[in-house]
Amino acid sequence: MKQNINLKTIAGIFVFLAVFLLAIFFSMIYLSGPGLYVYAEQLSEEPDNFMELGRSELENYPYIQKAVSSPGTEIKVPYKDVEVMKNIDEFGELLQSNETYFLKVGDDYYNIHVEWAD
Incomplete structure (x- = not known):
């Protein structure tokens, strides 16, 4: 027993x-864990201010391109890769110089988010 x-x-x-x-x-x-993430929120209406990129121009920013290709999906960015971070910074400066976070690619509009997660 x-x-x-x-x-x-x-x-x-x-x-x-x-x-x-x-x-x-x-x-x-x-x-998803800590790190840097990029995601694109597809918009149903045209925003007041936006930056337009052609599909070929978007190829210069591969992580932004991935985000635009999969709206709403968080794309993890390898933030320890210096070249990748330079590329993300360059894209951020491009958005800032246009005073917007909205992007037009083809006929679609996106709100681009670049965020750090803890």
Whole structure:
């Protein structure tokens, strides 16, 4: 009888740990984590002020291009890569010089977001 209780206790602890570890694993997969992210919010109306880029010009900014190609999806930027960060900074300066965060590509308008997550 005592051995039966010990086996049940051990089995219960094992099941609890397995479920706990699975929960941690899946939460790590679905949490985006800290870092720099770019995403494009597609707009249904033309904003008052926007910057227009052709598709070929957009190729100069690959992470912005990825964001525009997948509106609403956060694109993680490898912020430790100096060249990538220079490219993101260059795009940010371009937006600032046009005094807007709105971008027109083709017939579509986007609100461009560049954000740090903790």
